[in-house]
Amino acid sequence: MGRGSRGTAAVAALAGLALTTLVACTSSGPATTVTPAAAPATATGAATRPLDEETVTPSAADRALLDADLRAAAWDDDLPRATALVARGADVNAKDDTQQSAYLIATSEGRLGLLRLALAHGARVDDKDSWNGTGLIRAAERGHGLVVGALLRAGIDRNHVNRIGYQAVHEAVWLGRDTTTYVDTVRLLVAGGAELTRPSRDEGLTPLQMARERGFDRLTGVLVTATTTDPVKDPDAALLAAASSGDADGVALALRAGAGLETRDAKQRTALLLAATGDHVDAARVLVAMGADPDALDDRHDTPWLVTGVTGSVPMLEALLPAGPDLTIRNRFGGVSVIPASERGHVDYVRRVVTTGIDVDHVNDLGWTALLEAVILGDGGERHQQIVRILLDAGADRSIADKDGVTALEHARAKGYAAIARILERP
Template identity: 65%
Template structure:
C-alpha cells in the first residue's frame, strides 16, 4: 500500500496539480508508488497526457520500466490515447518501444487498433516508427500486425506512415520535401537526428526554413535541438523571424529555444520579423520572453528596423504599435543618435510618428 504522501501524490497527479505534486515529492513522495489499481504518478501522467507532470516525475526518478495492471508500459498508455508529445518524451527517456502487454499488443498496435487515425495518432505512429517500433510485429492473440490493422480500419494517413520506406541517408532530402513519413522511416533506419548538410544545417533548421511544420513537430518531439546554428549562424528558431511563420514558432516553442540566441547580424528573431513586416509573428513573439529592446550589431532595435528598413505602410504601423505596447523603448537611438521618431519623421511616416509621439517619444 502507498504511504499517505504517496496517496496524496497520486491524487494530485489525477488532478494534474503540478504545484502540489512538486511539494509532495519534495517532502518524500515516491513518483513510482502504486495504488491498489496499479496507478502511479508517472503512469497517470503518461495516460492522461500531462506533459509537465511527466517531466516532473522523470526528473525525480520515474522508473521507465514500470508496468500497469495490463502489464503495459507508460508508452503503451500514451500511444493508446494519441498523446504524441508524451510519446516523444518517453521514447527519449528510454521506454522499451516494442514491449508487449497482456493483451498481446505493443504501443504501435494500440495506437492503431485503439486509435482514431486523426493527426494526433498519425504523429504518434510516426514517433513510434522513428523510435524503432516493429511495423509488422504480429499481435500475440490474433496475429494482426499494425500495418494490417491500419488498412482494416481505413486509416489512410496512418497506413502511409507505416508503409513509408527510406534509408538513413535520405533524412535531409525527406525533410526538405516535407515528407514526415519518410523522415520517420529514415530515423528508424539509423539516421542521426542532428545530421547536418554541407552548410551545417540540421534537419530541424531545414524544416524551419522550408516551413515544414509536420516534420518539425516530429523532430521537436524526438528532442531535436532548436538552437543548433549553421555556417550563417541561423538556427531553427532564428529562421522563424525571417519566414514569419507563426505555425513554426508554435511548433518550436515546446523545445524551449534560446530566445537570446543571435543571428549573424547580432539580432534576435523579433528584429528581422519587424523589418520584414511579419505582423502576426511579431504579435505572437512579443508574448514570449523575448527582449523587444535587444540591440543588434548595427545598433538597431526591432523598432528601429521596422522604421528604417520598413515601408511605413499599414503592416509596419501595426508592428510599431505592437512593439510599443510590448515595452519597446521609443527613446533608444541608433549609433548615430537617430531616434525612432526622427527616422519616422525624416521618412515621412506620419502614422508611425503619431504612434511614437503617443508613446512619449521625442
C-alpha cells in the same frame, strides 16, 4: 488503455471483470464516475502543509500523504506543485490502489513537463499500469506524440504487449483517429524502432491492417511507407534529404535506420534547421519529439529557432517551443528572432513571439531594436503599423534610440510614416 470505445476484442477481454475494476483501473485516468480531484482523497492534510525550506525525511505516513498529493498534482497538471512535492520527498513511482502513479498519469494525460520531472527523479520507465501497459502504450493511445518521443528516448520497451494483446502501435491505430496527432505518434514509433508487423492478439490484425479496417487513409499511408520501403542505405544523407524536402515519413525511416539526429550537411545545417528553413512542420515535429536541438548553429550563425523569425512561421514556432529553444541566441547581425520578424512585417509571428518571454528591447549590432527595425526597414504600411502596436503593448521601450541618437518616432516622422508616428506619439 483509456476511456472510450475499444473495439470488439477489448470488450471481450473485459468480460467478467468487476464493475469497480472497470471504473477505477483504466490506465488513462479516472473514469467519468471518478474525477481526478476525488482520486487522492487522503491527500488533504499534506496539501495544506507549508513547504519547508529544509529537506526533511518524511515518515511513512507523511510520505503516503505526499505521494497522494503528487498524484493529485499530476491529475491537475500543476507542475510547480508537483516539483515542490518531489523536493519534499514525494515518489513519482508511488501508486494508488488503481495502479496510478504520477509518472503513469503524466504519460496518459500528455503532460510533458510532469513527465520530464518524473524521469529526472527516478521514474521506472517500464512500470506497468492495471492493464499491464507501459507509459508508452498509454501515451500512444491518446496520441501524445511529444510524450511518446520522450519515452522512446528514455529507453522504454517499445514493443511491450499489454493484457489485451496490444502494443503501443496497435493502440495508436485501433483506438486512435486519423488525425495529425496520431500520424505524428505512429511516425515516432516508426522512428523509434517499434515493431510494426505483429498482429494483435484477438483481432489478429497488424497495425497496417488495423488502419485499413478503420478507414484511416493517413495512418495507412504512414504504415505502408514504413513497411514497404527498401532499407535506407545512407541514413545520415537520407535524413538531411528528407528534412529538406519535407518528407516526414522519410525522416522517421532515416532515424529508424540509425541516422544521427544532429548530423550536418556541408553548411553545418542539421535536419531540424533544414526543416525550419523550408517550413516543413510535419518533419520538424518528428525531429523535435525525438530530441533535435533547436539551437544548433550553422555556418551563417542561424539556428532552427532563429530561422522562424525570418520565415515568420507561427506553426514552426509552435513546433519548436516544446524543445525549449534559447530565445537569447543571436543571429549574425546580433539580433534575436523578433527583430527580423518585425522588419519583415510578420504580424502573426510577432504577436505570438512576444508572449514567449523574448526580449522585445534587445539591441542588435546595428544598434536597432525590433521597434526601430519595424520603422527604419518597414514600409510604413498596415502590417508594420500593427507590429508597432504589438511591440508597444508588449512593453517595448519607445525611447530607445539608435547609435545616432534617433528614436523610432523621429525615424517615422523623417520617413513620412504619419500613421506610425501617431501610434508612437500616444502615451
